[in-house]
Structure formats: C-alpha cells, structure tokens
Amino acid sequence: MMTDVINPPITVPGSAGGIRVPDVHDGHDGRPHEHHGPSGILKWLTTTDHKIIGLSYMITSLALFYVAGIMALGIRVQLATPDGSFVSFQQYNELFTMHGSLMLYLFAGPFAFGGLANYIIPLQVGAPDMAFPRLNALSYWLYLTGSITMLLGFIVAGGAADFGWVAYAPLSSSIFTPGAGADVWIMALALTGFSAIFTGVNLVGTIFYLRAPGMTMFRMPIFTWNMLVTGILILIAFPVLTSALIMLFCDRHFGTHIYDVVGCTTLANPGVTTPSACGSPVLWQNLFWFFGHPEVYILALPYFGIATEIIPVFSRKPVFGYKGMVFATMSIAALSTGVWAHHMFTTGVVLLPFFSLLSLLIAVPTGIKFFNWIGTMWRGQLQFKTPMLFCIGFLLAFLMGGVTGVMLAAPPIDFFTHDTYFVVAHFHQVLFGTAVFAGFAGLYFWYPKMFGRMLNDHLGKWHFWLMFIGFWVTFMPQYIVGLKGMPRRVATYPSDLGWQGYNIISTVGAFIIAASFAVLLVNLWISWRRPVPAGDNPWDGHALEWFTTSPPPHHNFTHLPPIRSERPTWDYNHPDHPALHHGPKPPSGPRGDGGGERERVPVG
Amino acid sequence: MAGPVTPTSNFSAGFDSVGAVEPPEPDAPSARPITGLNRHRLPKLRSRWWVAGAAAAAGLALTGCQIPSFGAYRGDTTQGQDAFKLWQGFFIAGAAVFLLVFFLIIWAVIRYRRRANTIPAQTQYHTLFEIVYTVVPVIFVLILFGFTFVTENEVDAVTTKQVTVNVTAFQWGWEFQYPNYDVKVLGVETQNPAMVIPANQQVRIYLRSADVVHGFYVPQFNFSRYAQPGVTNQFNLDVIHPGTYRGQCTQFCGLYHSLMFFQVKAVTPDQFHAWIEHQQSSTTTSGTVGQAKKHAGSASAGYGTATTTVGTTVRTTTSVGSATTLGGA
Numbered sequence: 001m002m003t004d005v006i007n008p009p010i011t012v013p014g015s016a017g018g019i020r021v022p023d024v025h026d027g028h029d030g031r032p033h034e035h036h037g038p039s040g041i042l043k044w045l046t047t048t049d050h051k052i053i054g055l056s057y058m059i060t061s062l063a064l065f066y067v068a069g070i071m072a073l074g075i076r077v078q079l080a081t082p083d084g085s086f087v088s089f090q091q092y093n094e095l096f097t098m099h100g101s102l103m104l105y106l107f108a109g110p111f112a113f114g115g116l117a118n119y120i121i122p123l124q125v126g127a128p129d130m131a132f133p134r135l136n137a138l139s140y141w142l143y144l145t146g147s148i149t150m151l152l153g154f155i156v157a158g159g160a161a162d163f164g165w166v167a168y169a170p171l172s173s174s175i176f177t178p179g180a181g182a183d184v185w186i187m188a189l190a191l192t193g194f195s196a197i198f199t200g201v202n203l204v205g206t207i208f209y210l211r212a213p214g215m216t217m218f219r220m221p222i223f224t225w226n227m228l229v230t231g232i233l234i235l236i237a238f239p240v241l242t243s244a245l246i247m248l249f250c251d252r253h254f255g256t257h258i259y260d261v262v263g264c265t266t267l268a269n270p271g272v273t274t275p276s277a278c279g280s281p282v283l284w285q286n287l288f289w290f291f292g293h294p295e296v297y298i299l300a301l302p303y304f305g306i307a308t309e310i311i312p313v314f315s316r317k318p319v320f321g322y323k324g325m326v327f328a329t330m331s332i333a334a335l336s337t338g339v340w341a342h343h344m345f346t347t348g349v350v351l352l353p354f355f356s357l358l359s360l361l362i363a364v365p366t367g368i369k370f371f372n373w374i375g376t377m378w379r380g381q382l383q384f385k386t387p388m389l390f391c392i393g394f395l396l397a398f399l400m401g402g403v404t405g406v407m408l409a410a411p412p413i414d415f416f417t418h419d420t421y422f423v424v425a426h427f428h429q430v431l432f433g434t435a436v437f438a439g440f441a442g443l444y445f446w447y448p449k450m451f452g453r454m455l456n457d458h459l460g461k462w463h464f465w466l467m468f469i470g471f472w473v474t475f476m477p478q479y480i481v482g483l484k485g486m487p488r489r490v491a492t493y494p495s496d497l498g499w500q501g502y503n504i505i506s507t508v509g510a511f512i513i514a515a516s517f518a519v520l521l522v523n524l525w526i527s528w529r530r531p532v533p534a535g536d537n538p539w540d541g542h543a544l545e546w547f548t549t550s551p552p553p554h555h556n557f558t559h560l561p562p563i564r565s566e567r568p569t570w571d572y573n574h575p576d577h578p579a580l581h582h583g584p585k586p587p588s589g590p591r592g593d594g595g596g597e598r599e600r601v602p603v604g
Numbered sequence: 605m606a607g608p609v610t611p612t613s614n615f616s617a618g619f620d621s622v623g624a625v626e627p628p629e630p631d632a633p634s635a636r637p638i639t640g641l642n643r644h645r646l647p648k649l650r651s652r653w654w655v656a657g658a659a660a661a662a663g664l665a666l667t668g669c670q671i672p673s674f675g676a677y678r679g680d681t682t683q684g685q686d687a688f689k690l691w692q693g694f695f696i697a698g699a700a701v702f703l704l705v706f707f708l709i710i711w712a713v714i715r716y717r718r719r720a721n722t723i724p725a726q727t728q729y730h731t732l733f734e735i736v737y738t739v740v741p742v743i744f745v746l747i748l749f750g751f752t753f754v755t756e757n758e759v760d761a762v763t764t765k766q767v768t769v770n771v772t773a774f775q776w777g778w779e780f781q782y783p784n785y786d787v788k789v790l791g792v793e794t795q796n797p798a799m800v801i802p803a804n805q806q807v808r809i810y811l812r813s814a815d816v817v818h819g820f821y822v823p824q825f826n827f828s829r830y831a832q833p834g835v836t837n838q839f840n841l842d843v844i845h846p847g848t849y850r851g852q853c854t855q856f857c858g859l860y861h862s863l864m865f866f867q868v869k870a871v872t873p874d875q876f877h878a879w880i881e882h883q884q885s886s887t888t889t890s891g892t893v894g895q896a897k898k899h900a901g902s903a904s905a906g907y908g909t910a911t912t913t914v915g916t917t918v919r920t921t922t923s924v925g926s927a928t929t930l931g932g933a
Binding site: 163371375415418 | 695699734753759811815855
C-alpha cells in the first residue's frame with residue numbers, strides 16, 4: 001500500500017483529532033534549535049530549508065525575468081521602425097538570444113519548479129521539507145551559478161551568444177560562432193540543466209515518499225500532481241539537453257563532428273540526402289526538440305496546476321473533474337514526448353503525419369482541462385481577487401495560444417507560418433499566458449502564505465489590467481504581420497511592406513506590459529513598508545498549506561488536519577460541504593487500506 | 605493504492621473517526637435542484653451550439669470563394685492554394701472553438717459572480733459531461749487530421765517536373781542554378797537575386813545549404829522549407845500566374861539574416877526560354893558559391909554604412925546574374 005511507506009519520520013504520541021507533529025523547537029529529535037543556527041547571510045548560504053531555497057529561487061528568477069523583459073523592450077524599440085538603429089545587428093542577435101534563454105531556461109522553469117513548487121509542494125503533501133534537502137540547496141547554487149555564467153556572456157570578448165535560444169547546428173559551431181560567448185552559454189545551460197535534474201529528483205522523491213498519513217495519491221492537490229508529472233518530464237528531457245550541449249561543446253573544442261558536415265560532399269550530389277561518414281545538423285534539432293517540447297510542458301504544467309489551485313478557491317467549489325484533470329496531465333506529458341518534430345516540419349526530413357496527429361491530439365487533454373476549469377467556475381461563487389483575475393487572464397491568453405497551436409500542428413499551415421511572427425505570437429501567448437499570467441496568479445495567491453502579509457489588491461488589479469491589455473496589444477498584431485510574411489529574428493525589415501504599423505502597436509503594448517510590472521514592484525515595496533497581516537488562511541484555501549501558519553514554522557506543521565479528500569483544509573473549516581459526485585455512484589464504505597483508522601494512530 | 609478512490613466515499617469515514625460533524629449525504633435536498641438542472645440543461649445547450657456551428661460552416665462552404673482569407677495569402681502556387689484552403693478550414697474551426705470556450709468563460713465570470721456569502725453546491729464530477737468533452741474533441745481532432753493529411757500530401761507531392769532549379773542558400777545570399785541549361789544566378793544580401801521560373805509549369809526545386817541552416821520562404825506561395833547542410837530537400841513550386849514574388853530567409857542564420865532577400869520571377873514559358881538563352885550567351889552569369897562568399901565578405905564589411913537605408917537598398921537590384929534584363933516580365 002502506498003500509505004505504508006509515506007510516514008514522515010517525526011511524530012509525537014497521544015495526539016487526537018488529526019496528527020500532531022512535534023515542534024522542532026523542542027529539540028526532541030536531537031536537532032539543534034532553529035535559532036541556534038547561523039543567521040543573516042550565513043543562514044542563507046548554508047540553509048537546506050525548502051522555504052528559503054524556494055524563495056531564493058523565486059527572487060533570482062524574478063530578477064532575471066525583469067532583465068529579460070528589459071531586453072524585450074530593446075527588441076521592440078529596434079523593431080518600431082523598419083531601419084531601426086537602436087542596436088546593431090550583432091547586439092540585436094545577442095538580445096533576442098539572451099531574452100529567450102533567460103525567459104525559458106532561467107525564469108519560466110526555475111520560477112515554477114525551483115521556486116513555487118519547492119516552497120509549496122512539501123506544504124501541500126504535509127512534509128517537513130523536500131526529500132533531499134542538501135541536493136535541493138545544491139540545485140539552487142548550481143542554478144544561481146549558471147544564471148550568473150549566462151549573464152557573463154555580455155562581458156566576454158565577442159559578446160554574448162548570438163545564435164538564438166535554440167542554438168541550431170551548425171550555426172552554433174566554432175566556425176560560424178567563434179568566441180567565448182557561445183561557450184559560456186553552453187556551460188551555463190549545462191549547470192542549470194543539472195540543477196533542474198536534481199530538482200526533478202527532489203520533486204518526485206518528495207511526492208512519492210514524504211506525503212503525510214492519509215494523503216493518498218488521489219488526494220493530492222492538482223498542483224502537486226502536476227509537479228510530480230513535471231518532475232518526471234524533467235528527468236526525461238533535461239538529460240537529453242545536457243548531453244546534447246556537451247556534444248556541442250566537443251564539436252566546438254575537441255574536434256568531433258557530431259553536428260557538422262565537414263568533409264561531406266552534398267553539394268556535388270543533388271538528390272543525395274544522406275552522405276556517408278558525416279555528422280548531422282538535423283541531429284541537433286532532434287535532440288534539442290526532444291528536450292524542447294517536453295520543456296514546453298515542463299513550463300506549462302506547473303502553471304496549469306497553479307490555476308487549478310486558485311480557481312476552485314475563488315469559486316468556493318472543489319476542482320471539477322479532479323481525476324480527469326490528473327489523467328489529462330498525464331496524457332499531455334505522455335504526448336509531449338512524441339511531438340518534438342512539429343518544430344521541424346519544414347526540415348523536410350520528419351514523418352509529418354505522425355507528429356501532426358500527436359500534436360493535434362494534445363488539444364484533447366488540454367481541452368479537458370479547459371472544460372474542467374470552466375466546470376469549476378460553473379454555479380460557483382466567483383470572487384475576483386487579484387489571483388483569480390490573473391487566472392481568468394491565463395484562461396483567455398492560453399485559449400488564444402492553444403487555438404493557434406492547433407493550426408500550427410497542421411504541417412501545410414506550419415509551412416507558411418514557421419519562423420514568422422505568427423509563431424512568435426503563438427508561443428508568447430502560450431508561455432506568457434502560463435508562466436506570466438498563471439505564474440503571477442500564484443505569486444499573489446501564495447505571497448500571504450510566504451510572508452504573512454498581503455499584497456495590495458487594488459494595485460494588484462492595476463497590475464492585472466495593464467498587463468492584460470498590454471498582452472493583447474503586443475501579440476495580436478504579431479499574428480497579422482506574421483501572416484504577411486515577417487520572419488522572426490530580423491533586426492530590420494523593408495519599409496514598403498506595410499509591416500511598421502503592426503510593429504509600432506506591438507511596441508506600445510510591450511511598454512504597457514512593462515508599466516504593469518512597475519506596479520508590481522510598487523506593490524511589493526508597499527507590502528514591506530506597510531505590512532497588512534494576512535493570517536493563516538486569507539483566501540479560505542483548500543489544500544494543506546493553508547492549515548499552517550503564515551509563514552510556516554521551520555518544519556512546516558505543528559499539527560495536521562485529517563486528510564480525507566484533496567481539500568483537507570476546506571474539509572476542516574467546512575465539514576458540512578464535502579464534494580459531490582454526479583453520475584454513477586462511487587463505491588461506498590471505507591477504503592481497503594484502512595485509511596480511516598490509520599490516521600488516528602500516531603505516525604512513526 | 606487499492607480499489608477505486610473517491611474523495612466522497614472516504615470523506616464520511618474519515619470524519620467519523622475523528623469525531624467531526626457528519627457531512628450531509630451527497631444528494632442532500634439543498635443540492636438536488638441545482639444539479640438536476642445542470643444535468644439536463646447543458647447538453648441541450650451544447651447540441652444547439654453544434655447545430656449552429658454546422659449551419660454556419662455549411663453556409664460558408666456554399667458561398668465558395670467568398671470565404672475571407674483571414675489574413676493569409678490566397679496562394680500563388682497550386683500547392684499554396686491547397687495550404688490556403690486548409691488554413692481557412694482551420695481558422696473557422698479554431699474560431700468556433702475559441703468563441704465557444706470564450707463564451708463559456710465569460711458567461712461563468714459574469715453569471716456566477718459572488719453575490720452572497722454562501723457556499724454553492726460542491727459538485728465535483730459529472731461523468732456524462734466529462735465523457736462528452738473528451739470524445740467530441742477526439743472526433744474533432746481526427747477530422748482536422750484527415751484534412752491535414754490530404755493537404756500535406758498535395759503540398760509535398762513531387763511526382764512531375766518540367767523545369768529544375770538547384771537553390772543553394774549561403775551566408776547571406778542565394779544561388780539559383782539551372783542544371784539543364786548551365787545557367788546560374790546569385791546574389792548576396794541587398795542584391796535581391798531573382799529566381800526566374802516559368803509560370804503554369806511544374807518547377808522542381810532542389811534546396812540545399814552551403815553552410816548553416818537557412819529557410820527558403822516565399823510568403824505568397826504559402827510555403828517555406830529549410831535549406832540544410834547535409835540534406836537536399838525537393839519540392840514543386842507550380843506558380844499559377846506570372847509575377848514577381850518576394851522571398852526571404854526565415855531560419856536565423858547569423859549576422860545578416862535580416863537581409864537575406866530574394867525574389868521569384870514567374871514568367872511565361874516563352875519569356876523563360878528567352879531569358880535562358882540570354883543568360884547562356886552572357887559571360888557574367890556564372891559564379892560559384894566560393895566567389896559569392898568572398899563577395900559576401902566584402903559586402904558585410906561595407907554594410908555598416910548601409911544599415912540605415914535597408915528599406916530602399918533592398919529594392920535596388922544589382923544582381924550578379926542579369927535577372928534584371930527581364931524588366932517588367
């Protein structure tokens with residue numbers, strides 16, 4: 001039985017009405033008292049507390065988000081005029097490479113699985129910490145080192161990496177991109193790649209082995225479920241990227257020919273597609289996207305999970321179709337490992353129908369999620385606090401990005417939209433919709449838990465509306481200009497094609513988004529200068545994290561409520577309102593593993 | 605994990621054991637009217653949507669070419685027109701789905717705003733619903749895939765050819781070589797070289813790259829394909845009407861990626877052969893990729909001064925070949 005192996009190692013006898021967890025301050029378990037440890041910067045450097053590590057992750061990734069956002073503004077200024085001279089071609093290429101690299105590798109993923117998940121998952125499963133606290137600390141330091149390494153690219157001779165965040169071979173070879181910037185970029189990703197793998201191990205280990213008594217798999221909150229699946233996807237995808245990068249490094253420095261065609265004779269033989277004894281640039285694309293597409297869902301699933309936590313709370317209902325949600329997440333993850341070549345439709349060397357069908361099929365579990373989110377709101381009591389507003393923004397943004405994603409899954413349509421601004425608009429709507437809308441929903445939602453103080457709801461709504469308007473103003477014109485044929489990653493464009501108007505609108509939108517993030521900074525500043533106490537459960541939350549104090553004590557819980565559903569805190573506060581099941585009656589009576597009786601027994 | 609687990613079934617058992625208040629039965633009177641409505645009303649609403657959608661689609665289909673282009677080019681090759689029709693279908697399907705879900709979200713947001721501090725029915729599952737919104741999208745996706753499959757085979761078909769052009773992309777320009785005529789046109793960056801092909805004929809392109817990955821993209825043909833080292837891609841471009849079509853590299857290929865323009869001049873077969881003969885008699889037409897790369901090097905070096913006038917410079921064709929002799933063809 002799963003519950004037999006999940007008992008946390010700490011306990012105290014004689015508790016009733018739930019589980020009492022020993023106060024670590026007692027020092028009963030032989031650990032030093034918390035306040036006897038180091039403090040200040042030394043505490044931060046030596047901590048293995050998932051909450052401090054999670055906060056460090058969030059602060060670092062948010063800082064990088066702002067840096068990458070400023071780069072995006074530079075890109076938009078350059079494109080506001082056809083012959084923009086804000087930056088040179090070289091600088092422009094570095095800008096969009098680093099914008100993409102920072103946003104995708106260093107913000108969107110780490111913010112979710114290193115930051116929010118690190119902080120929230122142990123709380124949601126009722127664990128005192130992550131499964132491997134020291135590995136967790138190592139993850140963060142590798143991530144911070146990798147991030148600094150990547151930014152150092154700007155100060156090496158020749159400038160930062162300038163081959164796009166996908167680093168297609170052979171453009172990324174030492175012949176076409178000499179210089180240390182590219183090497184620094186590769187090493188930075190190898191470091192953060194290991195960091196991600198370790199975090200994946202930690203997430204999977206924590207969720208499998210550190211759940212509190214009663215927290216069966218199907219009582220885990222959806223955010224926890226999604227982080228479990230994300231952790232598994234990380235373990236599938238990131239080793240591939242890291243190895244591909246190491247091979248690229250070997251190509252650049254040790255004379256291997258894995259991704260290049262040195263010595264091949266293809267030009268002399270029209271129609272000959274695979275010369276013998278040659279490296280293959282397409283191999284890089286295959287390896288990269290075998291990482292890259294699961295990566296898209298590594299970036300998306302945590303944020304789906306965040307939305308699935310927030311929408312029920314502000315609808316005052318359980319998540320609709322809980323199990324369907326779980327299986328939809330698993331389906332997305334499974335399908336995501338078989339769709340990588342939809343980034344390669346125009347290479348002419350992939351099996352179009354296979355990758356097209358699987359890509360289209362992802363729309364089904366994603367659609368299930370949409371209907372479940374709507375079903376959760378249906379006949380609810382919706383309250384539009386800032387986190388909920390951001391979730392509605394997420395739904396609409398991701399809906400638009402998802403619909404255009406289905407279009408792109410058809411190779412004949414991809415042929416004329418690939419590498420144009422249509423694709424730029426699509427993936428920004430998807431990634432901005434998830435990582436930014438849902439990500440900041442999560443920030444507003446859990447900030448009171450993390451700091452025991454509220455963010456100002458009024459300013460939060462300003463943040464939302466500015467961002468929401470800026471989002472549509474920025475990205476909708478890019479669909480149109482993409483269909484007109486504007487390629488991505490161009491620093492200039494002809495002035496006689498009518499593209500400038502759309503680009504100006506897009507640039508204006510980008511500055512509206514930037515303004516919204518200035519509002520967030522003001523909001524954070526106010527919450528520090530004039531704190532408004534949050535209390536333990538300001539939103540009437542559902543999951544376990546709302547049962548403990550804000551912020552939680554050193555090892556998270558002094559006692560736990562009985563866990564009988566995926567909403568233990570709600571059940572505790574609203575015993576008269578359990579979830580209802582319509583349709584075939586579920587089997588009644590206690591479960592075979594004796595769940596009802598076990599929880600009365602002190603664990604350990 | 606033993607047996608099916610449902611939160612509801614374990615809920616009461618759990619609360620019993622800790623002496624909490626007994627929760628009401630799932631079918632408590634307070635919940636029944638709402639859920640009853642829920643169950644009967646919404647499937648009807650949904651079927652109405654489908655009927656409306658089907659009627660709209662049928663109406664659009666009957667109007668034939670009146671369907672708007674939804675922002676895309678209608679396609680100036682036979683392949684491009686096929687892709688365009690698929691785009692129209694996908695756009696209509698996508699718009700229908702978008703509007704349906706958008707309406708549901710907005711309806712929920714407006715209709716179910718919190719008006720009183722009460723707790724609504726805690727509905728968590730509705731099996732019929734869940735089956736419907738799983739099965740219907742699967743069918744929907746399979747239909748879309750069917751159309752996609754047919755269209756991609758049409759677009760990618762390389763069965764016949766009347767004229768062959770070997771296209772080689774390089775940093776940062778294009779070479780168009782006509783193997784049957786020993787004619788070659790090449791140009792770098794701002795030279796905007798022209799690929800001259802006959803309209804209304806099956807033109808086979810063999811696409812390769814001399815260095816990094818490039819993208820051969822002609823927006824009005826609704827088509828692009830990578831030019832990759834180590835791979836020779838082939839496809840047909842069967843242009844319908846004579847005309848000049850702009851093309852550009854789409855796959856980022858280094859410093860002057862933004863300037864890697866070319867054009868496709870589709871002319872009548874007579875004009876095409878006249879042009880070929882003119883090229884064959886001219887001594888300036890031939891050039892190699894090696895020479896072009898030297899040229900590219902010098903052009904890159906001199907480019908710093910030209911950046912501010914990209915818009916006009918790219919229009920000033922100074923092709924290495926004499927594609928411009930066609931004039932207004």
